[in-house]
Amino acid sequence: MMIPGRIFLWLLTVMAVSVFSIILSQNQAMDPFQAQYMRLVMPLETLTSDLANPISDFWNGATDHGDLVRQNQELREEIERLQAEVASREDASQRIQELQQLLQVKEARSQDQFVVADVIAFDPSSVRKLIALNRGTSDGIQEGMVVLSAGGSLVGSVSQAFSNFAWVELITDADSVVNAQVQLPGGTLRGVVQGDPRHGLSLQMVSPERPLLVGALVTTSGLGGNYPVGLLIGSIRSIDERPQAASQQGVLEPAASMDRLRSVLVITSFKPARLQAR
Amino acid sequence: MKYLWAGITAFFLIVLCVSAMPHAKLFGAAPNLLLIFVVCWAMIRGQDEVLGVIIIAGFLRDFTTGDPVGVSVLALAPVALLATVREIRLVDNDFVPALGVVAIGTVLFELISGLVIWLTGENVGWMTLIGFKLFPAMLINVIVTPIIYLPLRWVSGDLRSQAPRLGPTLGF
Numbered sequence: 318m319m320i321p322g323r324i325f326l327w328l329l330t331v332m333a334v335s336v337f338s339i340i341l342s343q344n345q346a347m348d349p350f351q352a353q354y355m356r357l358v359m360p361l362e363t364l365t366s367d368l369a370n371p372i373s374d375f376w377n378g379a380t381d382h383g384d385l386v387r388q389n390q391e392l393r394e395e396i397e398r399l400q401a402e403v404a405s406r407e408d409a410s411q412r413i414q415e416l417q418q419l420l421q422v423k424e425a426r427s428q429d430q431f432v433v434a435d436v437i438a439f440d441p442s443s444v445r446k447l448i449a450l451n452r453g454t455s456d457g458i459q460e461g462m463v464v465l466s467a468g469g470s471l472v473g474s475v476s477q478a479f480s481n482f483a484w485v486e487l488i489t490d491a492d493s494v495v496n497a498q499v500q501l502p503g504g505t506l507r508g509v510v511q512g513d514p515r516h517g518l519s520l521q522m523v524s525p526e527r528p529l530l531v532g533a534l535v536t537t538s539g540l541g542g543n544y545p546v547g548l549l550i551g552s553i554r555s556i557d558e559r560p561q562a563a564s565q566q567g568v569l570e571p572a573a574s575m576d577r578l579r580s581v582l583v584i585t586s587f588k589p590a591r592l593q594a595r
Numbered sequence: 596m597k598y599l600w601a602g603i604t605a606f607f608l609i610v611l612c613v614s615a616m617p618h619a620k621l622f623g624a625a626p627n628l629l630l631i632f633v634v635c636w637a638m639i640r641g642q643d644e645v646l647g648v649i650i651i652a653g654f655l656r657d658f659t660t661g662d663p664v665g666v667s668v669l670a671l672a673p674v675a676l677l678a679t680v681r682e683i684r685l686v687d688n689d690f691v692p693a694l695g696v697v698a699i700g701t702v703l704f705e706l707i708s709g710l711v712i713w714l715t716g717e718n719v720g721w722m723t724l725i726g727f728k729l730f731p732a733m734l735i736n737v738i739v740t741p742i743i744y745l746p747l748r749w750v751s752g753d754l755r756s757q758a759p760r761l762g763p764t765l766g767f
Contacts, residue, residue, distance in 0.1 A: 324675060327646050331672050338654075338665030343715060347664045354658045362614040369615035438613035440661050441625060443728045444709045444719045447661040449613070477661060484661040491718040514720025515727055576617065 352479040359451060359482055362437045370579065415467045415580050422469040422582055429545075430586035431465075432456050436578045437482070446490035446512065448473075448578060453481045461589040463544055465582040470549040470572035471495070471537060472581055474589070483583075488550065489517045489575050496540040497550055499523060499533050507538055510550055510569060518551055518569035529556045529565050542590030598647050601636065605652040608632055608743075609659045622731035626739040627701065629656055633671055634700050635744045637678035638693040639751050645678055662708070663715055670707040674700050690744060697740050701733045 440447035493512040508523035539546030637645035653668030
């Protein structure tokens with residue numbers, strides 16, 4: 318089938334404009350426009366996100382097929398009724414609990430300074446794992462700063478910071494690499510935690526001097542200077558059996574629920590090495 | 596005027612995509628409302644009109660997400676070619692071809708987005724994308740298509756018939 322001439326011309330024009338826009342984006346020339354646009358969009362995103370959270374809680378319960386199959390019709394209706402009641406009534410109290418958790422994290426790390434931020438959007442792309450926060454450079458947030466969950470575990474780092482909002486690259490993003498250490502009986506082993514599009518988090522390049530254990534906790538090692546030492550990343554969910562390999566590797570279960578983040582803490586007192594180098 | 600309506604609709608669909616749809620995943624994928632909207636527009640209103648809608652929708656999406664501006668326009672561009680299916684008239688309605696175009700458009704959208712992001716230096720898990728993400732994304736988009744197709748069809752009516760429709764009142 319021949320492509321009409323005007324469509325072909327349109328395609329060429331669109332490709333040229335898009336490539337030019339991408340180049341401008343990569344050189345941060347589009348950032349001022351994006352910042353202004355997001356200033357307008359953010360209130361709407363926050364409102365939609367707040368409206369979606371109770372529905373999400375109900376939806377996640379309703380799609381738990383294993384429990385629904387096992388229960389009879391009266392119990393299923395009762396659970397749906399209770400979930401709807403919890404979702405509608407308890408959202409405010411959950412918010413209070415989150416803030417209390419955040420306060421506990423701040424008190425546990427009294428030497429650090431934090432900015433509390435709400436998650437207002439998730440990047441819908443299948444290849445990127447990014448979240449948007451409603452805080453930015455005007456609140457002291459800079460690119461590279463470390464982000465924790467409400468429970469104090471590692472979520473990711475700021476990848477782009479604008480005046481009133483910021484994008485955070487999650488540790489489950491394929492581009493994320495964190496120097497880590499595995500807590501084992503008798504000591505720790507160093508390794509690297511990398512985002513994995515399929516499994517979420519993979520642990521790699523661990524010395525074979527001691528065997529890994531399922532359930533072992535993995536924390537940041539502080540090597541490289543981009544993350545403080547001792548932040549909880551997750552626990553080992555499975556270990557790849559490779560007897561002849563030079564290093565051990567496995568899959569981690571992230572400590573933070575990346576799909577259900579609502580509020581996070583940005584550590585503003587810790588300057589990553591990549592920021593200090595500028 | 597119709598492009599203004601398209602832009603406003605695309606804007607609200609994008610806001611839904613980034614703030615509400617991640618909470619409504621099925622088979623591990625969230626519906627790409629914007630892609631579905633562009634395909635439905637192409638199948639209902641024709642190839643000529645969708646050329647402008649693709650540009651508006653693509654740039655709006657990129658300004659709202661963390662992707663480089665221009666990625667979505669490139670990824671949506673194949674819809675302009677796929678819209679020729681509408682003119683072939685394999686079946687006597689636009690809905691069935693729309694489902695097929697949504698499915699193919701989803702695959703092309705994800706692959707082109709991944710390719711462009713990879714070319715900008717970011718790491719892309721190709722095996723996972725192709726092996727585990729494409730089919731669920733295609734499936735959820737096809738399932739959600741009627742939710743966008745039917746209202747748009749109702750507003751537009753059958754452009755090939757003389758039956759009264761709401762479109763002219765809104766400036767379509």
